[in-house]
Amino acid sequence: MVKVDRRIIRTREAIKKAFLELMSEKNFDRITIQDIADRANINRATVYLHYLDKFDLLDKIIEEHIKNMSNICESEAELDWIESTVHCMEYLERNYLFFSTMLASEGAPYFRSRFLQFNIEEFKKDVDITKGKNLGQNADVVAQFVANAYVGVVEWWLKNGMPHPPREMAEKVGELLARIL
Amino acid sequence: MVKVDRRIIRTREAIKKAFLELMSEKNFDRITIQDIADRANINRATVYLHYLDKFDLLDKIIEEHIKNMSNICESEAELDWIESTVHCMEYLERNYLFFSTMLASEGAPYFRSRFLQFNIEEFKKDVDITKGKNLGQNADVVAQFVANAYVGVVEWWLKNGMPHPPREMAEKVGELLARIL
């Protein structure tokens, strides 16, 4: 792991924070680089040192969250389904502002499909069609099935202001998942 | 007004914020420059670019607040006593963390006397011994009298978690002040 200059970290954090705030205030295509720089209290030119444009910025933010969730999935792989899902739900809760904005906003229609794709990949790892209840099933079909179900529930949960705590959600969803996987 | 580089402003703000946080967590003499740098997320050497040491830092913060209050007093000089005091009280409320820490902390015994001194100067401007109820009084005595009274009340107010809203405090204290000045 290379050591990154403190200023770089700080600047990128400021940009991302500013961008997320703006995302929850106005539409994606109404946000200018100027806005972001002003909010982050940095020079406009500095934004271009780190990102090509606001699309690139959004992409990088999305990829970062996907990566983080991927890490959670990996580190929790040994735990049972419930505990694993709890950690994922808690991650979503911690980053509520981002995810709810992403799923609600018209300006970011790419996020849902990226999020779905990630979950398909993850669930594929857990599908076993060589034995058990899914013997004879098609791995893609099962993965598509559960991933869409999962994403749909998460979407509903976030859009409705997280009406149940992460653990309860994880238990309910985990139980349903266990019936499929 | 000279334009100051954005980085300088940002760094100083970060240092002062970090310092105030630390002040409310531990004693003044337990705070190291290292602590401040870590908390502010800047390099330790950068602190020395702006301040001689932590004493200098504290001095500068105190002077800044005194200056701010001085500005409030000036700009409100035309208003009546009540309104003027309301603005002062609100300033104290906005900076509650700082003032209560300063008045409570053992590590900053200099603040009270500095704050008192400022108020003595301010009240001196309002004492008129050439006519009215203070004809024949001594200006220094009157100024000392009201300044100590005022600071004492503010101290009590802050130390007790601001049990009354700024406006109410200003009205009560303003009425008492009007009897003297």
Next chain:
DNA sequence: ATCGAATTGTTGTTTAAACAACAAATTGGA
């Protein structure tokens, strides 16, 4: 009282960010 660890204050060098200015493109009202 002593030793190791932490803190201090300072320095030289490198690098990220600020700033200012630019032409080109885009926007949005009149």
Next chain:
DNA sequence: TCCAATTTGTTGTTTAAACAACAATTCGAT
């Protein structure tokens, strides 16, 4: 539709901050 204002993306130069390393204190536990 047209024009002014805004935004964009880029550049050259300057400057503040990062970093690393240093000797000198100071601290704190044994």
